[in-house]
C-alpha cells in the first residue's frame with residue numbers, strides 16, 4: 109500500500125496527516141508553537157520552530173508506522189499565508205518571520221497604494237493593499253531594518269521555507285504567491301510593474317511553480333532525522349486556504365466553505381479571473397491550475413475564543429468552557445461581541461479597530477461571554493457571505509472546517525446565522541487533507557483533484573438552520589453591523605493608550 113503525508117503549517121501548530129492510497133487518514137500528529145508579540149500589532153514566529161516541530165510530528169508518525177517507510181511515497185504542504193521569511197546569501201534566515209496577522213505596516217500600505225495606484229493594484233493583483241499581505245512587510249523591513257534588507261537574497265512564505273529546509277530547493281507555488289501582492293494574477297508571473305515602481309530587486313522573488321510540481325526529494329539529513337526515506341518525493345503544496353478548499357471539495361462552481369481556525373475564512377470557488385469584487389474580498393489562485401477562489405477573512409476568529417479562554421478561563425478546556433452555551437438563547441441575553449481584537453480585514457480593512465462587548469448586564473456570566481464571542485465571530489463571517497450574495501451568488505450549503513468545527517453548537521450557530529445547511533467533515537482538518545490530496549495527485553495515486561475528492565473527502569454530520577433562530581439572528585446581525593461604525597472613532601482615541 110502507498111501512503112502520502114500532508115503537512116499543514118498552521119499559525120498555532122503544525123499538523124501532519126498520513127493518508128493511504130484509498131484516501132483514508134491513518135495517522136496524525138500535532139506540535140504547537142508560539143507567537144511572538146513584541147509590540148501591539150506585531151506578530152512573528154521563529155522559522156526554526158516550524159522545522160523542529162515538523163520533524164517531531166513526522167517522527168511520531170514514522171515511529172508508529174508498521175510498514176516499510178519507503179511506502180510513504182510523497183509529501184506536500186498547506187501553509188499559513190502571507191508571512192515574510194527573508195534569506196541571506198547562504199540561505200540563512202535574517203530575522204523572525206513577520207506573519208499574516210501582523211498589522212504594523214499601515215504606512216507602507218498607503219505608500220504602495222499611492223506609488224502603484226489603486227486601479228493598477230486591483231488590475232494586476234485583483235486585491236487591495238492590506239497590512240497582512242507580504243509586500244508591505246518587505247517595504248517595512250526595507251525602511252526600518254535597512255542593515256537586514258541589504259543582506260536579502262530571497263524572500264519566501266512560511267511553508268516554502270519549510271520545504272526548503274527539507275529539500276534544499278527554493279520555490280513558491282502560485283496559490284501562496286497570490287497572497288504576496290506581487291503576483292500578476294492574469295499573467296501568472298511576478299509583476300514587473302509593481303516590482304519596478306517600488307524599487308524591489310526582482311532577484312529576491314523565488315521561482316514560481318504549480319502546487320503539484322515535484323520540487324525534489326528530502327535531504328539525507330532531514331529524512332534520517334524524521335525517519336522517512338530520502339526517496340520520498342516532495343510536491344510544492346499550497347496556501348492553507350487553497351488547501352482547505354481542496355480538502356473540503358471546493359473545486360467547482362457553487363461550492364463554498366467556512367473555516368474557523370486562528371483566522372476565520374468564508375471562501376467560494378471562482379471559475380475564472382474575470383469576476384470583479386473591486387477588492388472587497390481577496391481573489392487568489394487556487395491550488396488547481398487555472399482556477400481561482402474568493403474569500404473574506406476575519407483576522408481573529410478562533411483567536412478571539414482562544415484569547416477569551418486564555419484570559420478568563422485558563423484552567424478550562426474548550427469543551428468545559430463551552431459546555432453550557434446551549435442553555436443560553438441566541439443573542440446571549442443581549443450581549444454582543446465584535447471580534448476585532450487585532451484589527452480587521454473583511455469587510456473593514458482597519459488595523460486600528462478593536463473588539464467590543466456591547467450590552468454587559470449584571471445577569472451575564474462567563475458562559476454568556478463565551479457564547480457572545482462565538483456569535484460575534486460567526487456574524488463577522490456573515491459579513492463576507494453578504495458580499496458574495498450581493499454579487500449574485502446563491503449559497504445554501506457550506507462545508508465547515510478548522511478547529512471551530514469541533515464544537516457542534518458552533519456548527520448549529522453557523523447554520524442559523526448563515527441560514528444555510530452546514531456540513532462537517534469526518535476530520536475537520538481540511539487544509540491537511542488538501543495537502544495530502546496534492547501529494548497524492550502529484551505522485552499519480554489519483555489522476556486529478558476530482559478523483560482525489562471522491563476518495564479523500566468524507567462528509568460527516570449535517571446541521572440545518574432552525575427557523576426561529578434564523579429570525580432572531582437576522583435581527584441581531586442588523587445590530588452587529590452597526591457596532592463597527594459606532595466604535596471606530598472611539599478606538600482611534602484609545603489607540604494612544606494601547
Ligand SMILES: Nc1ncnc2c1ncn2[C@@H]1O[C@H](COP(=O)(O)OP(=O)(O)O)[C@@H](O)[C@H]1O
Pocket residue numbers: 118119120121368369370371409410411412413414426427510511512513514515
Ligand atoms: N474543542 C474545540 N471547541 C471549539 N473550538 C475549538 C476547539 N478546539 C479548537 N477550537 C478553536 O479552533 C482554533 C484553532 O483552529 P485550527 O484550525 O487548529 O487553527 P490554525 O490552523 O490557525 O492553527 C482555536 O483558536 C479555537 O478557537
Ligand SMILES: O=C(CO)[C@@H](O)[C@H](O)COP(=O)(O)O
Pocket residue numbers: 118119120187188189190208209240287348349369370371372373390405
Ligand atoms: O491571512 C490569512 C488568509 O489571507 C489566514 O487565513 C492565514 O492563512 C492563516 O490561517 P489559519 O492559521 O487561521 O488557518
